[in-house]
Amino acid sequence: MLTKNHIKLIASLHQKKYRQQHGLFVVEGVKGVQEFLNSHYELFHLFATAPIFDAKTIEISDKELNKISQLKSPNKALAVFRIPQQKMMTPRGLVLALDDVRDPGNLGTIIRLCDWFGIENLVCSKATVDCYNTKVVQATMGSLTRVSIQYVDLEHYLKSASIPVFGTFMDGDSIYSEELPTEGIVIMGNEANGISDAIAKLVTKKLRIPRFGRLQATESLNVATATAIVLSEFKRS
Amino acid sequence: MLTKNHIKLIASLHQKKYRQQHGLFVVEGVKGVQEFLNSHYELFHLFATAPIFDAKTIEISDKELNKISQLKSPNKALAVFRIPQQKMMTPRGLVLALDDVRDPGNLGTIIRLCDWFGIENLVCSKATVDCYNTKVVQATMGSLTRVSIQYVDLEHYLKSASIPVFGTFMDGDSIYSEELPTEGIVIMGNEANGISDAIAKLVTKKLRIPRFGRLQATESLNVATATAIVLSEFKRS
Numbered sequence: 001m002l003t004k005n006h007i008k009l010i011a012s013l014h015q016k017k018y019r020q021q022h023g024l025f026v027v028e029g030v031k032g033v034q035e036f037l038n039s040h041y042e043l044f045h046l047f048a049t050a051p052i053f054d055a056k057t058i059e060i061s062d063k064e065l066n067k068i069s070q071l072k073s074p075n076k077a078l079a080v081f082r083i084p085q086q087k088m089m090t091p092r093g094l095v096l097a098l099d100d101v102r103d104p105g106n107l108g109t110i111i112r113l114c115d116w117f118g119i120e121n122l123v124c125s126k127a128t129v130d131c132y133n134t135k136v137v138q139a140t141m142g143s144l145t146r147v148s149i150q151y152v153d154l155e156h157y158l159k160s161a162s163i164p165v166f167g168t169f170m171d172g173d174s175i176y177s178e179e180l181p182t183e184g185i186v187i188m189g190n191e192a193n194g195i196s197d198a199i200a201k202l203v204t205k206k207l208r209i210p211r212f213g214r215l216q217a218t219e220s221l222n223v224a225t226a227t228a229i230v231l232s233e234f235k236r237s
Numbered sequence: 238m239l240t241k242n243h244i245k246l247i248a249s250l251h252q253k254k255y256r257q258q259h260g261l262f263v264v265e266g267v268k269g270v271q272e273f274l275n276s277h278y279e280l281f282h283l284f285a286t287a288p289i290f291d292a293k294t295i296e297i298s299d300k301e302l303n304k305i306s307q308l309k310s311p312n313k314a315l316a317v318f319r320i321p322q323q324k325m326m327t328p329r330g331l332v333l334a335l336d337d338v339r340d341p342g343n344l345g346t347i348i349r350l351c352d353w354f355g356i357e358n359l360v361c362s363k364a365t366v367d368c369y370n371t372k373v374v375q376a377t378m379g380s381l382t383r384v385s386i387q388y389v390d391l392e393h394y395l396k397s398a399s400i401p402v403f404g405t406f407m408d409g410d411s412i413y414s415e416e417l418p419t420e421g422i423v424i425m426g427n428e429a430n431g432i433s434d435a436i437a438k439l440v441t442k443k444l445r446i447p448r449f450g451r452l453q454a455t456e457s458l459n460v461a462t463a464t465a466i467v468l469s470e471f472k473r474s
Contacts, residue, residue, distance in 0.1 A: 105342070109459050116458055118449035146450065176473040212355035212472050213383065221353055222346050225465035228458070232466045235449050236413040 002047065002064045010068045010080065016130045023083050025132035029075040035142030041081045048077040070134055083132055086150050089121050091161045091185055094234055097123040099154055099199045100190040101223055104129050108139020109224040110188070115143035117231040122147050123185070125154040125199075158202040161185055165204045167195050168230060172206035180234045188227050194220075239284065239301045247305045247317065253367045260320045262369035266312040272379030278318045285314040307371055320369055323387050326358050328398045328422055331471055334360040336391055336436045337427040338460055341366050345376020346461040347425070352380035354468040359384050360422070362391040362436075395439040398422055402441045404432050405467060409443035417471045425464050431457075 012018035013026050024044055027036050030052060037043065037055055047058050049065055065074045096119050101107055107129050114122050129136060131149045158165055167187040168175070187203065189195035195203070209221065209229055221229070249255035250263050261281055264273050267289060274280065274292055283290060284297050284305065302311045333356050338344055344366050351359050366373060368386045395402055404424040405412070424440065426432035432440070446458065446466055458466070 109462060112459060113462055115450055116448055209469075210472075211353055213352050221465070222349060222461070224459070225346060225350055225462055228462035228465040229469045232446075232469060235447075 002058065002060045002068070006045065006047075006058075007068055010078070013080065014070065014134055016133070019083065019130065019132050024080050025083055025137065026070075026134050027079045027081060027137055028069060028071055028077070028134070029138075030077050031075075032138065032142060033077045033079045035145055036079065036081055039145035041084065041145060043079060044082055045080040046077070047079065050076065052077060071138075087148060088150060089148060091121070091123075091157075091163055093121070093183055094119055094231075095121045095123060095163075095185045096227070096231070097125075097154060097157070097185050097187045098128045099125050099187055099195050100127040100193075101188065102127075102129055103191055103223075104133050104135035105139050106191065106222070106224045107131060107133075108136045108141075110227050111136070111140040111147050111149070112143045113224070113228055113231055114147045115140075117235050119231065120146075120148055122149045123154070123157060124149060124151050126151055155198055155202065158185065158187075158199065165202055166207055166230075167200065167203040167205075168209055168226060169195070169200070169203075169206045170208065172208035174210050175207045175230065175233045176210060178205075178207060180237060182234075184234075186230055186234065188223055188230070191223055239295065239297045239305070243282065243284075243295075244305055247315070250317065251307065251371055253370070256320065256367065256369050261317050262320055262374065263307075263371050264316045264318060264374055265306060265308055265314070265371070266375075267314050268312075269375065269379060270314045270316045272382055273316065273318050276382035278321065278382060280316060281319055282317040283314070284316065287313065289314060308375075324385060325387060326385060328358070328360075328394075328400055330358070330420055331356055331468075332358045332360060332400075332422045333464070333468070334362075334391060334394070334422050334424045335365045336362050336424055336432050337364040337430075338425065339364075339366055340428055340460075341370050341372035342376050343428065343459070343461045344368060344370075345373045345378075347464050348373070348377040348384050348386070349380045350461070350464055350468055351384045352377075354472050356468065357383075357385055359386045360391070360394060361386060361388050363388055392435055392439065395422065395424075395436065402439055403444055404437065404440040404442075405446055405463060406432070406437070406440075406443045407445060409445035411447050412444045412467065412470050413447060415442075415444060417474055419471075421471075423467055423471065425460055425467070428460055 019025050027033050047060050164184040166184055256262050264270050283294050285294050401421040
């Protein structure tokens, strides 16, 4: 049975403050819920309109699901999982670091890219949008279960790292002609401002994604598409 | 002065039917409006809260702007421009073709990518989201003024093309090891279903974006990030 306390809890989890307080987050839809059930994530509550899953389910009506869902067309299930303890990983292999990426859709897309390109370690500055934000979770399409994410003081993290640090800038060297190593930290910047000055100082190799337009008027690429191009270049060689 | 007819016209332009009927579309924000004013687009109406532009302006109050804007935080200006006559271009150089891309944000991002990579000719199937949709126009950040877009019967278009046709599929050859030509049509598919069967039959060379994840569980890339990787590969060589 769906209780008032359930409704109140789920509504509160749309705010970062309460996600952190309860250590819980929301996943919606049959496919998304199944991906998290199959993963190392620990289930807290599972609501579904039918006995779909091989897990303890609170059966609810379509009307009740509509009440707790944030989706325009809710898809049969909503689950609450525990936020795992953040693992502090030593930078090794290829690490992606985000300097204040704010858009949930962008972060979700970037987590999918990490999953695709086998980047197991995604590092986010404290001001980057929360990866347990409901919109991020939806946009990752389950990739969140396979990518380890840590929120850090990025300046401190980079200062103590012993592997090369890459970032893209307008005045960097073409990413197409550089020999790119298999180990390093690649920084992608904020949607409006790019990589901040404090972080740019810690970059050991400046790269550039060449622009081909005849008019050369495009100002920038979206951060998720730029990440796609950069990760593809690091991995292709 | 902002009249009732202005308000009614602008509201109607959020629907494709009325955009086509009137041959008009909406651009919002100082930067976006300026990009269209500097381009070949023909201005129909310009509303602004101050005399910002070197063009005939209907001055309105902030409250009036709020009334006609679709943005959460309207930015001083809203303009109505004429939809230009669609130019039928013979496929030449590198052409990007979209097979039913439905999400306005994705189309906007793809138009920015075309601008960045110097793709001057973007071809869309009839079911692809309208490029004069307000959300698309906002997402293109002015790139719409530099990329020529045509809506076509894609099957017919490909059948009559005399240059190679590329598409990405799970069973294609790695895009990293193929010699990619400077001339060809690259097809990107629908968000949920990829390239449709009818269109897949017309592909002359199947490509694949290799996946690197240890778990190999990611199902797909977002269409805009996949487009970024594919265009980067075609252009880098």
